[in-house]
Amino acid sequence: MHSQQVTAEQPASDRGERDSTAGGVPGALRSPASGADRAPLTFDVIIAGCGPTGAMLAAELRLHDVRVLVLEKETEPASFVRIVGLHVRSLELMAMRGLLDRILRHGRQRPAGGFFAAIPKAAPKGLDSAYAYLLGVPQPVIVHLLEEHAIERGAQVRRGCAVAGFEQDDEGVTVELADGERLRSRYLVGCDGGRSTVRKLLGVGFPGEPSRTETLMGEMEVGVPQEEIAAKVTEIRETQQRFWLRPFGEGVYSVVVPAAGVADRAEPPTLKDFQQQLRTIAGTDFGVHSPRWMSRFGDATRLAERYRVGRVLLAGDAAHIHPPIGGQGLNLGVQDAFNLGWKLAAQIRGWAPDTLLDTYQAERHPVAEDVLDNTRAQMELLSTEPGPQAVRRLLTELMDFDEVNRHLIEKITAIGIRYDFGEGPDLLGRRLHDIDVKQGHLYGLLHHGRGLLLDRTERLTVGGWSDRVDYLADPTAVLDVPCVLLRPDGHVAWIGDDQQDLDDHLSRWFGKSAN
Numbered sequence: 001m002h003s004q005q006v007t008a009e010q011p012a013s014d015r016g017e018r019d020s021t022a023g024g025v026p027g028a029l030r031s032p033a034s035g036a037d038r039a040p041l042t043f044d045v046i047i048a049g050c051g052p053t054g055a056m057l058a059a060e061l062r063l064h065d066v067r068v069l070v071l072e073k074e075t076e077p078a079s080f081v082r083i084v085g086l087h088v089r090s091l092e093l094m095a096m097r098g099l100l101d102r103i104l105r106h107g108r109q110r111p112a113g114g115f116f117a118a119i120p121k122a123a124p125k126g127l128d129s130a131y132a133y134l135l136g137v138p139q140p141v142i143v144h145l146l147e148e149h150a151i152e153r154g155a156q157v158r159r160g161c162a163v164a165g166f167e168q169d170d171e172g173v174t175v176e177l178a179d180g181e182r183l184r185s186r187y188l189v190g191c192d193g194g195r196s197t198v199r200k201l202l203g204v205g206f207p208g209e210p211s212r213t214e215t216l217m218g219e220m221e222v223g224v225p226q227e228e229i230a231a232k233v234t235e236i237r238e239t240q241q242r243f244w245l246r247p248f249g250e251g252v253y254s255v256v257v258p259a260a261g262v263a264d265r266a267e268p269p270t271l272k273d274f275q276q277q278l279r280t281i282a283g284t285d286f287g288v289h290s291p292r293w294m295s296r297f298g299d300a301t302r303l304a305e306r307y308r309v310g311r312v313l314l315a316g317d318a319a320h321i322h323p324p325i326g327g328q329g330l331n332l333g334v335q336d337a338f339n340l341g342w343k344l345a346a347q348i349r350g351w352a353p354d355t356l357l358d359t360y361q362a363e364r365h366p367v368a369e370d371v372l373d374n375t376r377a378q379m380e381l382l383s384t385e386p387g388p389q390a391v392r393r394l395l396t397e398l399m400d401f402d403e404v405n406r407h408l409i410e411k412i413t414a415i416g417i418r419y420d421f422g423e424g425p426d427l428l429g430r431r432l433h434d435i436d437v438k439q440g441h442l443y444g445l446l447h448h449g450r451g452l453l454l455d456r457t458e459r460l461t462v463g464g465w466s467d468r469v470d471y472l473a474d475p476t477a478v479l480d481v482p483c484v485l486l487r488p489d490g491h492v493a494w495i496g497d498d499q500q501d502l503d504d505h506l507s508r509w510f511g512k513s514a515n
């Protein structure tokens with residue numbers, strides 16, 4: 001199969017294509033009317049990659065009975081413990097889907113704060129969230145829980161299957177696996193990481209900067225007492241922020257140290273590399289031995305020019321890469337999936353307004369742009385050069401101002417995001433934090449991924465949209481506006497108290513009324 005390089009937007013008019021008898025029940029979809037040699041559209045969506053982004057997207061799509069197949073090239077889940085944890089907005093998403101309790105059991109809650117360029121400042125008081133902490137939870141655990149959740153909801157996950165090519169036409173996408181097998185679906189989403197095959201085959205540009213600084217990271221045992229390590233680490237970190245040895249339990253330490261010049265990036269690092277670099281920077285290798293795993297990461301920073309070409313979309317690291325400082329990458333990918341899931345489902349179910357799917361790029365591309373920029377800034381602040389060190393000292397002082405500290409933390413935790421929904425009150429386009437409502441708490445009402453009208457006036461109705469949007473009349477809800485319309489991702493799509501205005505906005509986000 002020749003992998004197609006599509007350059008022009010293709011029409012995505014799915015409305016009514018789905019066999020009305022198929023619904024959410026397993027069974028084949030209608031074959032395309034033209035192209036007799038095409039295989040039947042067995043799936044609605046094929047997702048390349050079962051990392052956190054792909055698994056989250058699969059689960060979101062299954063909320064709407066979309067037939068999903070996730071293809072993952074690795075036979076076993078990765079065991080690397082890469083991340084700091086889940087930030088506030090991701091915790092909110094988990095709460096909105098009833099997943100938070102499950103995840104909390106596997107993580108450790110830590111105070112929010114100290115994220116921006118690892119400047120040790122506590123979070124300002126009164127962060128606008130019911131989940132104002134960092135949940136330290138290893139990436140493999142997050143991926144496992146999300147994959148398990150997606151499977152429970154009916155997604156199929158096939159491991160050991162690498163996407164090697166695809167062709168799209170006006171009715172679907174034919175996906176070819178590395179072993180030559182062909183599968184067909186309406187849409188393909190590349191959640192296949194920074195070296196995304198899907199993005200490359202799509203011919204989407206990935207402009208940005210190549211990696212200039214490499215860092216070694218791994219888990220290993222040490223041969224000297226903890227106090228000795230702690231004292232040395234404190235001393236080194238006064239000038240070198242890309243350095244730590246942190247106890248990880250059972251004698252194992254998480255080790256981070258700048259790498260020497262890397263001749264071949266495809267070559268994995270060795271224990272000798274760690275020992276050598278530790279000696280160069282700290283004057284001792286701390287007797288490191290018995291590595292559990294070893295890795296190297298760079299500071300390449302790149303953003304896909306487009307997130308969608310016809311029936312093929314990109315999400316997560318496939319769409320953006322940046323250094324891990326601030327711990328945002330996984331969070332960003334999971335949030336992409338949360339934004340895309342209900343829109344793609346609406347497209348497939350046939351009720352999406354014409355432009356809904358394109359709001360995915362319109363909303364998420366600027367968010368990624370902002371994350372890339374803040375990681376560029378943070379990397380500068382980690383430099384050992386006198387200029388950046390002086391800027392770091394100055395910013396550290398500025399962060400004593402509550403507003404500066406708050407601005408930076410809202411950026412890193414993604415609770416400061418405001419999508420551009422047009423003119424309106426400040427709340428419009430922002431996510432609504434979890435509030436108490438008479439049935440319990442607001443996020444508990446969003447588990448099914450539907451819209452929600454929260455009506456304090458008790459006068460309005462969702463009328464012909466009740467199959468897509470829930471209604472809650474609650475005059476006691478703690479809001480300083482009369483009514484809000486929430487999208488399935490918890491962002492405020494409308495504020496007001498006028499039925500006609502509400503109907504216009506219901507049409508804008510949820511398509512035509514069924515009446």
Ligand SMILES: Cc1cc2nc3c(=O)[nH]c(=O)nc-3n(C[C@H](O)[C@H](O)[C@H](O)COP(=O)(O)OP(=O)(O)OC[C@H]3O[C@@H](n4cnc5c(N)ncnc54)[C@H](O)[C@@H]3O)c2cc1C
Nearest residue numbers: 049051052053073083084163193316317327328329330331
């Ligand atoms: C050292 C380090 C520390 C980090 N720390 C943090 C942190 O603290 N917080 C944070 O939020 N993020 C952090 N990140 C970033 C985070 O790990 C990534 O952003 C995240 O893994 C992206 O998820 P993803 O699902 O988009 O991509 P990936 O996790 O890369 O998953 C992509 C999946 O696609 C599969 N795949 C690839 N090609 C194909 C193909 N052709 N067909 C089928 N499957 C394919 C891969 O095997 C993989 O399973 C860190 C990264 C590094 C390197």
